[in-house]
Amino acid sequence: MSKLEGNERWKTKMIMTEHVEQYEEQQRENPDKMITMEERTMVRDLILLPYIDTMVSKSLKEIEPSSNILKRAYLMAGQAIQRRIMLDTYQLQKELKQRNIRVLADEQEEFLVYYKIFCRGYQERFGLTRDVMRTEISLRLTKYTAELGAILKDHLK
Template identity: 85%
Template sequence: MSKLDENERWKSKMVMTEHVEQYEQKQEDEVRKLITIDERTMVRDLILLPYIDTMVSKSLKEIEHSSNILKRAYLMAGQTIQRRIMQDTYQLQKELKQRNIRVLADEQEEFLVYYKIFCRGYQERFGLTRDVIRSEISLRLTKYTAEVGELLKNNSKKD
């Protein structure tokens, strides 16, 4: 309860509709400037993709030095996954740039990795735990591997 509520003079005052519309428009503009759930997911994926690429690169180096008879097939599959990761990274960067969102690494603590998100004039701190990063990487690698498997199935059906 404010002092104006107690004051009888203010009860008879009217607000012009154009002022109400301006106020509502300003509120809507403020909400539009905040980051949405979809954009937050895109930021998370953009953060995770370099980690996934690093893991795939390490695996490819290990495979190159192995004497496995399927070495060539594994390398081709790994390189296909890497190309897909690069495509996804490029698409996310392009989409976030169009939406006027930038992501910068901030700091790392023992179990948390922080990033700064600059979104349409606002700044936000975004943190991911290492456990979340691991589980999301596992899910993403499973998805990429399934895509390669589908490509192989489709190619073998054509033959």
């Protein structure tokens, strides 16, 4: 029986040094159970992809009533990006499931969005600021657009 079991005082916000030592020892003994940076990046991407999909959907809805002569090209490009987002989402979900990692929305504050990560028996709280989310979404949309442009460029050669 560890020092924490059967002791209700562990529920307070204070952490005693022996508890910190126990936690660090537990991490040293089971490093493969903790979430890696690669997995953390995968979780971040999985969180951001639905936001990107929503933004692309809104953009497509704005284009539909337009009388722009390139409307059809814009719609096709947007739909291609949405398909890629769905494929990436599916692949990330599959990979995280294989690694025994689950992500659940937790709470939202004014500038932060929190998620719970359940990773191989451990639970962790993961937060993203809105500024970081905007930046990452912008980078990811730029990447999708560049990929689509490269495909079109190769096809038109």
